[in-house]
Amino acid sequence: MNGPASILLIGCGALAREIIWAIEKNNWGHMELTCLPADLHNRPQHIPDAIRAKIRAAKATGKYSDIFAVYGDCGTGGLLDKVLEEEGVARIGGAHCYEFYAGSTVFEAMAEEELGSLYLTDYLVRFFDRLIIKGLGLDRFPHLRVDYFGHYKRVVYLSQKADNGLLEQAKAAARRLDLEFVHRPTGIGGIEMFLKSFPVRASEEGSERVLQEA
Amino acid sequence: MAENDGQVDGEDDVVLAELNDADLVAQMHDDLYDGLADEIAEGTNILLQRDWEPYKVLTEALVEGMRIVGIDFRDGILFVPEVLQSANAMKAGMAILRPLLAESGAPRMGKIVIGTVKGDIHDIGKNLVGMMMEGAGFEVIDIGINNDVDAYLTALDEHQPDILGMSALLTTTMPYMKVVVEALKEKGIRNDYIVLVGGAPLNEEFADNVGADAYCRDAAISVEIAKEFMSKRQGSAAAVGMAAQ
Numbered sequence: 358m359n360g361p362a363s364i365l366l367i368g369c370g371a372l373a374r375e376i377i378w379a380i381e382k383n384n385w386g387h388m389e390l391t392c393l394p395a396d397l398h399n400r401p402q403h404i405p406d407a408i409r410a411k412i413r414a415a416k417a418t419g420k421y422s423d424i425f426a427v428y429g430d431c432g433t434g435g436l437l438d439k440v441l442e443e444e445g446v447a448r449i450g451g452a453h454c455y456e457f458y459a460g461s462t463v464f465e466a467m468a469e470e471e472l473g474s475l476y477l478t479d480y481l482v483r484f485f486d487r488l489i490i491k492g493l494g495l496d497r498f499p500h501l502r503v504d505y506f507g508h509y510k511r512v513v514y515l516s517q518k519a520d521n522g523l524l525e526q527a528k529a530a531a532r533r534l535d536l537e538f539v540h541r542p543t544g545i546g547g548i549e550m551f552l553k554s555f556p557v558r559a560s561e562e563g564s565e566r567v568l569q570e571a
Numbered sequence: 572m573a574e575n576d577g578q579v580d581g582e583d584d585v586v587l588a589e590l591n592d593a594d595l596v597a598q599m600h601d602d603l604y605d606g607l608a609d610e611i612a613e614g615t616n617i618l619l620q621r622d623w624e625p626y627k628v629l630t631e632a633l634v635e636g637m638r639i640v641g642i643d644f645r646d647g648i649l650f651v652p653e654v655l656q657s658a659n660a661m662k663a664g665m666a667i668l669r670p671l672l673a674e675s676g677a678p679r680m681g682k683i684v685i686g687t688v689k690g691d692i693h694d695i696g697k698n699l700v701g702m703m704m705e706g707a708g709f710e711v712i713d714i715g716i717n718n719d720v721d722a723y724l725t726a727l728d729e730h731q732p733d734i735l736g737m738s739a740l741l742t743t744t745m746p747y748m749k750v751v752v753e754a755l756k757e758k759g760i761r762n763d764y765i766v767l768v769g770g771a772p773l774n775e776e777f778a779d780n781v782g783a784d785a786y787c788r789d790a791a792i793s794v795e796i797a798k799e800f801m802s803k804r805q806g807s808a809a810a811v812g813m814a815a816q
C-alpha cells in the first residue's frame with residue numbers, strides 16, 4: 358500500500374519550531390515544512406508575493422499533493438488570503454499567530470479584558486532582545502519606551518512549551534518594559550487542529566483517508 | 572571652531588548661532604534627521620531671534636526636514652525608531668512655535684479630527700500624520716486610540732472639523748472604519764466631512780469599500796490629499812455661495 362503523499366507546509370519562520378514539534382508529536386512523516394523569514398513580519402506587504410513564489414516553486418516540483426499555509430494574515434490586510442485563494446492553498450484561521458495560538462474566542466476575551474496587552478510567544482521571548490529591544494531601537498533610545506508602550510498595561514505570555522527558563526525570561530521582559538505580567542499557556546493545539554482538519558490524499562489516485570483515522 | 576559650552580569639541584561640532592540662515596536651516600534638517608531635539612529647539616529660537624516669521628520657521632526648517640525624513644522612511648533607509656526620534660525633535664520645535672503661530676495669523680488650512688479606531692492602540696502613524704497636518708497649517712484634534720463610533724461622533728459634533736481621519740494597523744480593526752462611515756451616513760452627515768483613512772494594512776480598494784474619500788499611504792501624501800480636498804471643498808462652497816446670491 359502506498360503511504361500518503363507529501364504535504365508541504367509553508368510557515369512563518371517564527372513558527373518553525375512549533376510546527377516541527379507538531380509534526381514530530383503526531384508522527385506526520387508525510388509533512389514537510391518550509392519557512393519564510395520571520396522578519397517579514399515587520400514588512401508584511403512583502404508576504405503575499407513571497408508566499409506565492411514558494412507555492413509556485415513547490416507546485417513545479419510535482420512532489421506535493423497538498424500545500425497549506427501556517428501563517429496569520431499578519432497585517433497584509435487580506436492580500437495574503439487573496440493570493441492563497443488564487444493558488445488554491447488553505448491557511449490556518451486567524452489574523453496573527455497570537456490569535457491562532459490562543460484561539461479566536463480566548464484572544465478576543467483577552468483583548469476585551471485589557472486592550473493594552475503586548476503578547477509574547479515562546480519565539481518572541483527567546484528573541485526578545487533582538488526583536489523588541491533592538492528591533493524597536495530601545496537599546497539606543499530607551500526613552501522611546503513611552504512612545505511605544507505608553508498605552509500598554511501588561512505583557513501576556515502565550516506559552517507554547519512548559520519551560521521554566523522561558524517563563525522567567527518572559528517575566529524579565531515584562532519588567533524591562535515596566536509592564537504587568539500575565540501567563541496564559543496555549544500549547545500548540547491551534548496548529549495541530551488546523552493540520553488535522555484536512556483529509557490526507559494517498560499518493561495513489563482515488564484512495565483518501567482522514568488523518569485522525571491514521 | 573569656538574568652544575560649544577559643555578560639549579566635547581569634535582569636528583562635527585557646530586555652533587548654530589554662528590551659521591548664516593541658509594546653513595542653519597540646512598543644519599536643522601540634519602539635526603531633525605538625527606533626532607536631536609535640543610538642537611532643534613535652539614535652532615528654532617535662533618531663527619525667531621533673527622525675526623523669521625514663525626510660519627516660515629515651521630515650513631522651511633521643520634516641515635521640510637521632516638519631509639526628507641519621510642522620504643527615507645518610505646524608501647527603507649530609516650526605520651520606526653529613527654522616525655520617532657525625528658518626530659520628537661520636531662515636537663520640540665513645534666512647542667516653541669505653536670503659541671506664536673496662533674498669534675501671528677499663520678494661514679489656516681482647515682480642521683481635522685484624527686483617531687485610531689476601536690480595538691487598536693497603534694498610534695505612531697496617526698501621531699506623525701497629526702504632526703505633519705499641524706505643520707501644514709491644519710488645526711488638529713487628536714482623539715487618541717481605541718475610538719468607537721460614539722467617540723468619533725462626539726468629537727465631530729464638538730469640533731465641527733472639515734476632515735475626519737481614521738487610523739488602523741490591525742487586520743481585525745480596519746473593518747471598523749466602515750462602521751463609523753455607516754453611522755455618519757445614517758445620521759445624514761457623511762458628506763459634511765472629508766473622510767481620510769490610513770494605516771499600513773489598508774489600501775485604496777479598502778478605502779473605497781468602506782466609503783472613505785481617500786486612502787493615505789504616508790504623512791506627506793496625507794497632507795497633499797487633505798489640501799487638495801480642502802481646495803475642492805472651498806471651491807464648491809464658493810460656488811454654492813454664488814448660486815445662492
Ligand code: B12
Pocket residue numbers: 397398399400401429430431432433452453455472473474475476477504505506507651654685690691692693694695696697699700735736737738739740741742743767768769770771772787788789790791793
Ligand atoms: C511599531 C509596531 C508596534 C508597536 C506600536 C507602538 C505604538 N504606540 O503604536 C508595538 C510594538 C507596541 C506593537 C504592538 C502590537 N502589534 Co504592532 N506593529 C508595529 C509595526 C512594526 C510598525 C507600525 C508603525 O508604527 N509604523 C510606522 C508608522 C509611521 O507607519 P504607519 O503606522 O503605517 O502610518 C503611516 C501610514 O500608514 C499613514 N497613516 C497611518 N494612520 C493614518 C491615519 C490617517 C487619517 C491618515 C491620513 C494616514 C495614516 O501615515 C503614517 C505616517 O507615514 C507594524 C508592522 C508594519 N510594518 O506596519 C506592526 C503590526 C501592525 N503589529 C502587529 C501586531 C500583531 C501587534 C500586536 C498584537 C503584537 C503583540 N506581540 O502583541 C501588538 C498590538 C497589541 C494590541 N493590544 O493591540 C501586526 C498586525 C498583524 C495583523 N494581522 O493585523 C503588524 C503588521 C506586525 C506583524 N506582522 O505581526 N506594534
